Amino acid sequence: MYKAPRGTFDILPEEQSYWTYVEQKAVSLCHLYGYQPLTTPIIEDAQIFTKAVASGTDIVDKEMYVFKDRSGQELALRAEGTAPVCRAYLEHGLFNLPQPVKLYYMGPAFRYERPQSGRYRQHHQFGFEALGEADPALDAEVIQMARQFFHSLGITRLSIQLNSIGCSLCRPGYLQVLREHYSGYLETVCSDCNTRLGRNPLRVLDCKQASCQEIAVTAPKISDYLCLECQSHFRSVQKYLEAMDIPFQLNPRLVRGLDYYTRTVFEIEPGEKGGQSTLGGGGRYDDLIEELGGKPTPAVGFAAGLERIILNLKKQKPDIPALPGPEVYISCLEEAAKIEAMRTAAELRTAGIAAITATGDKSLKSQLRQANSLGIAHVLIIGKEEISRRSVTFRDMSSGEQKTIPLSEIVTALLSRVKSGTNP
Secondary structure, three states, X not given: OOOXXXXXXXXXXXXXXXHHHHHHHHHHHHHHHOOEEOOOOOEEEHHHHHHHXXXXXXXXXXXXXXXXXXXXXXXXXXXXXXXXXXXXXXXXXHHHOOOOEEEEEEEEEEOOOOOEOOEOOEEEEEEEEEEOOOOHHHHHHHHHHXXXXXXXXXXXXXXXXXXXXXXXXXXXXXXXXXXXXXXXHOOOOOHHHHHHHHHXXXXXXXXXXXXXXXXXXXXXXXXXXXXXXXXXXXXXXXXXXXXXXXXXXXXXXXXXXXXXXXXXXXEEEEOOOOOOOOOEEEEEOOOHHHHOOOOOOOEEEEEEEHHHHHHHHHHOOOOOOOOOOOOEEEEEOOHHHHHHHHHHHHHHHHOOOOEEEOOOOOOHHHHHHHHHHOOOOEEEEEOHHHXXXXXXXXXXXXXXXXXXXXXXXXXXXXXXXHHHOOOO
């Protein structure tokens, strides 16, 4: 038997209400803050990610799905959402628009990770990016927007972790101090951290190995090495968050997993922490667009995985609106009745009433049982007698009440019923 590849899954009909609920909340939020939708391809030039994310990170070194097409071009499945947004910003000249340009996206991303709860090899990201503005007020607004997104879903017990990782001017000095701190622990840290110290030393602070975490606790804090501009920017971000009554915790070890971040970085965690607890995160990436070939362009954004959000949403057992289903089931008792049923169903659908017809040669009892199992409230029964009278028998499935309605009046009667919730 064929199965979905490891690390992927099917979203079955009974799960779709959660996905629709989250996606609708995301779209409403973005409209509220003035963000416009952007859809980028699932495949990109692999260099978009290798330049943006940089070697030395797990995404580039271990997790990207890279292949060559028939022309020999090296492509990659979309590994994350920010780099493609920046590519589109450059390719389509969005830098000529009034800045900042505010964009949001939703779609699948692909990473060859070890599958576990809330983490998959194909997962779905929701993210938003504000490009072309360096104002720290925008950093605070992005954090506010992310927090409001979770609150709108009913996930209100949150912890916002905040840090500044400096810029290209002040970070090199800190990295040198960090390497010196770790030089006495080279035989203690894990093999990944040994590699990171040479290629991407900031990432050692984010290692999840217990022995490495103990060393990271005693590491020098990057906040003590920020240049004056980065210090001022970070103080302003905190001031704006406090003005909006948004609680946060300073976390000097927070660095995020992507190399393009500068200055502000943040993560949002649920109140009840556990494995893979981070709900989403983001920060500022003022050098990324220049790295991709554009002019220096400040930017800030946020992204979250929908799978992990839905996992946390289910723990709260919210009242998720059910997706709309068929409103009318048309039962037919013979071939001539089936022809009339098909014609009636077409009329109802044209009028905007969702309807399905019975198929096969089931008995009336079986058809009514099927309508009941589908949760359909209204059944129209068409048989030999109904055809001769040019009528249908209407059955209310909740009360069991039945009445005869002329075929010529059925659309009007059902429209009235669906809108008012009363019997026709």
